[in-house]
Amino acid sequence: MNTLSPAQAPDTLPRWLAGPRIGALPAPDAGMAAPLLSFEFFPPRTEALEAQLWACVRRLERLAPRFVSVTYGAGGTTQARTHATVERLVHETSLVPAAHLTCIGASRAEVDEIARRYWQAGVRHIVALRGDPPPGQSVVPRADGYAHAADLVAGLKRVADFEISVAAYPETHPEAVSPEADLDNLKRKLDAGASRAITQYFFDGEVYLRFLDRCLAAGITAPIVPGVLPVSNYAQAARFSGLCGATIPAWLTRMFDGTEDDPETRRMVAAVVAAQQVRLLQANGVDEFHIYTLNRADLAYAIAHILGVRPVPSGQSAASA
Numbered sequence: 001m002n003t004l005s006p007a008q009a010p011d012t013l014p015r016w017l018a019g020p021r022i023g024a025l026p027a028p029d030a031g032m033a034a035p036l037l038s039f040e041f042f043p044p045r046t047e048a049l050e051a052q053l054w055a056c057v058r059r060l061e062r063l064a065p066r067f068v069s070v071t072y073g074a075g076g077t078t079q080a081r082t083h084a085t086v087e088r089l090v091h092e093t094s095l096v097p098a099a100h101l102t103c104i105g106a107s108r109a110e111v112d113e114i115a116r117r118y119w120q121a122g123v124r125h126i127v128a129l130r131g132d133p134p135p136g137q138s139v140v141p142r143a144d145g146y147a148h149a150a151d152l153v154a155g156l157k158r159v160a161d162f163e164i165s166v167a168a169y170p171e172t173h174p175e176a177v178s179p180e181a182d183l184d185n186l187k188r189k190l191d192a193g194a195s196r197a198i199t200q201y202f203f204d205g206e207v208y209l210r211f212l213d214r215c216l217a218a219g220i221t222a223p224i225v226p227g228v229l230p231v232s233n234y235a236q237a238a239r240f241s242g243l244c245g246a247t248i249p250a251w252l253t254r255m256f257d258g259t260e261d262d263p264e265t266r267r268m269v270a271a272v273v274a275a276q277q278v279r280l281l282q283a284n285g286v287d288e289f290h291i292y293t294l295n296r297a298d299l300a301y302a303i304a305h306i307l308g309v310r311p312v313p314s315g316q317s318a319a320s321a
């Protein structure tokens, strides 16, 4: 027998070395400032989910994020739960909470009243969004409501001097007539008083970096913070991505292929994918990240660690860290 395995064949090394050379991504070193992080939670529906959320909050609190945000069901479906979660963050943690607030399906007076209650409760940061109609229904602005998020931002600024974040879409919002019109809308939201945008999640770092180029060319200089979604449940992410216009690259599908009944491997793959994504952005100079935690601490904590973020000694808060 004299058969050579593929690795023993004489052309093996030339074949291995035939591809493009890729420089290693730099690891955060001691002299490099740790990035600013924010974490997003959703208001829990059950006692079990409530316990999961607060375990997650407590673990991530040690990383002294710049702020943590709590989502809001459009049309007010989670209004009480969002409010209760945000109030608890104010009273029981050292975290700086940001309350998501949507305007679709509500009157201006109703939205303003919710904002006033947040201000009275000590909340100074709102993530201002239009929201989506219930599945199957189309967007019909109310005559007495805020039609778009830019109108909501202006309305919130009239209520109080909130810090306001808005949504941005590296792959363009599905309803936008064109990428340019969507960018004009982002600029209107910032001009109306928002100080930062947080992006819809994306998986292709180049798409986001090109979007930053387009923002800058359009005269936008506010931070467009990348929203990072660690994909712990590929099937669910694929379904949701179809609705919100985030592309699932073929390589991502291949990465998760065959892990449907193997949650342990899936989580390891998820960690690798998220680590690649954030390291690429960090190597390109991005030093603020918003992590969609889905109320689970492990992947979010690992991503923060990879980015060079370490727990602060107890007693120090985000503001003092």
Ligand SMILES: Cc1cc2nc3c(=O)[nH]c(=O)nc-3n(C[C@H](O)[C@H](O)[C@H](O)COP(=O)(O)OP(=O)(O)OC[C@H]3O[C@@H](n4cnc5c(N)ncnc54)[C@H](O)[C@@H]3O)c2cc1C
Residues within 6 Å of the ligand: 070, 071, 072, 073, 074, 100, 101, 102, 127, 128, 129, 130, 131, 132, 147, 148, 149, 150, 166, 167, 168, 173, 174, 175, 176, 177, 181, 182, 185, 189, 198, 199, 200, 201, 227
């Ligand atoms: C970081 C982030 C957090 C989110 N959190 C929540 C949440 O907590 N709860 C929730 O329900 N949803 C949330 N969403 C989803 C969001 O509500 C939807 O994506 C919604 O469809 C659009 O909201 P918006 O604030 O971007 O809307 P807008 O900025 O108002 O834009 C919506 C669409 O209208 C177009 N548009 C805007 N103004 C005009 C105009 N004057 N004329 C014509 N077209 C116009 C825009 O181009 C865009 O296509 C979040 C999204 C992101 C990225």
